[in-house]
Amino acid sequence: MKVSGRDLADKILEKLKLEIKGKNLTLCLAIILASNDPAPKMYTQRKINVAGEIGIKATLYEFSENQGQDCFETIQQLNEDQNIHGIIVQQPMHTGWDFQKYIQVVSSKKDVDGFKEDSPYKEATALGVWEMLSEFGRIEGFKSTDEFLEGKKIVVLGKGLTAGKPTINLLTEKGFPPEVIDSKTENPNQIIKNADVVISATGKKNIINGGNIKKGSFVIGIGVGKEEKDGEERIFGDINEEEIKDIAKLYCPTIGGIGPLTIACLLKNVMEASFTAQGPVSSVSQSRSSTQA
Secondary structure, eight states: OBOOHHHHHHHHHHHHHHHHHHTTOOEEEEEEEOOOOHHHHHHHHHHHHHHHHHTEEEEEEEOOTTOHHHHHHHHHHHHHOTTOOEEEEOSSOSTTOOHHHHHHHSOGGGOTTOOSTTOSSOOHHHHHHHHHHHHHHHHTTOSSHHHHHTTOOEEEEOOOTTTHHHHHHHHHHTTOOOEEEOTTOSSHHHHHHTOSEEEEOSOOTTOBOTTSSOTTOEEEEOOEEEEEETTEEEEEESBOHHHHTTTSSEEEOSTTTHHHHHHHHHHHHHHHHHHHSSOOOSOOOOSSOOEEO
């Protein structure tokens, strides 16, 4: 059975919206965008739109290829701005820009993406995966996510910075260390076939399919990729949904799955960041020219 990440995200967002309104919070998120690629621009706009819907003011700061120093300086100013509760740096950045260098400039207490080692927040994609595992557990009648996962063999494909690695780290921290499959793993299909829970974050089309999962397994797709088809660029996911839908007991598709949950968990981090700040404020200072949600 398919479990919609979008539906689950909507429930989380509704709770956030009610809490923000009920506590009369004014939450502010700054988004750094330095790319000409339409994909990150689309992802950024989606975050801005969702934030606005629940009462979080999102401000976009865009930089051209020759504005690297301006970007550094803006992040430093945002670190000092008590009106800003969270800062995210959208990936990918311009060719030649080192994403890690810009992330390290972000104040840890405002790193709501959870990318820095000393960030107090968990990475949003990993939190989204945990929310989906929790939903699987609820559907199966378990009282807790821990109870649902107890005794299950978990496999994670991919160990990239934004999805695989943080998911592996979160599961391990929770007491459920997964077996990790990467490009050097021998006999990966046999490992997947023996897994009770499969989480794929590779961006390789249909790497999870009817031939390499076992009956009654629980499957989550995170990785996405792009391809040209009939002259158009199309997005694909790790999971061949048509093949696994009658084999997996529960599955979360790549498209409409963890993506919406990642945004919901990111905004949840923003609200948590506001509680650690000096207190919610009623206005947003603008240190540079920006585009507001």
